[in-house]
Amino acid sequence: MTVATNLKQLYEIDDQQWLKETINLLKQKNFNELDLENLIEELEDLGKSNKNAVESLLEQIIRHLLLLQYWEVEYDRNVNHWEAEVIGFRNQLKKYLTTNLRQHLGKELTSIYQDALKYVTKKTNFKVNFPEKCPYNLDQLLDEHYLP
Numbered sequence: 001m002t003v004a005t006n007l008k009q010l011y012e013i014d015d016q017q018w019l020k021e022t023i024n025l026l027k028q029k030n031f032n033e034l035d036l037e038n039l040i041e042e043l044e045d046l047g048k049s050n051k052n053a054v055e056s057l058l059e060q061i062i063r064h065l066l067l068l069q070y071w072e073v074e075y076d077r078n079v080n081h082w083e084a085e086v087i088g089f090r091n092q093l094k095k096y097l098t099t100n101l102r103q104h105l106g107k108e109l110t111s112i113y114q115d116a117l118k119y120v121t122k123k124t125n126f127k128v129n130f131p132e133k134c135p136y137n138l139d140q141l142l143d144e145h146y147l148p
Contacts, residue, residue: 007022007034008038018035053096054104054105055104055105057092059116061086061090063119069135069148073127087144090144109134
């Protein structure tokens with residue numbers, strides 16, 4: 001049985017130990033002993049997870065900015081909460097953001113906005129007329145000082 005076979009079995013039993021062993025092999029440049037199949041899967045999943053995380057955080061920012069700007073009936077009662085939420089989501093997003101993930105958000109902004117729009121439209125019981133297209137650009141959404 002080879003090291004790679006042992007790693008494949010370890011992956012099924014203890015993925016954290018598998019990760020430690022894989023990192024050790026990479027550091028030692030023992031590339032031929034790697035469990036490439038599972039390593040590739042983990043790297044693909046990591047990329048998807050990060051994209052999903054930044055998309056979700058950006059959607060939350062958009063939701064709260066829309067509520068701040070357009071839901072006048074609830075504004076006085078909720079303004080501090082919504083602004084605090086925007087700050088919190090921006091802080092979280094900042095921890096994930098890389099150049100590639102920022103570019104990804106730029107490409108997906110229209111789709112992310114549509115998801116946010118569905119949410120706020122339902123939340124406001126369809127009584128607020130939100131814009132069909134995103135009224136914010138990515139720089140505004142990420143700017144810690146920007147509020148509409």
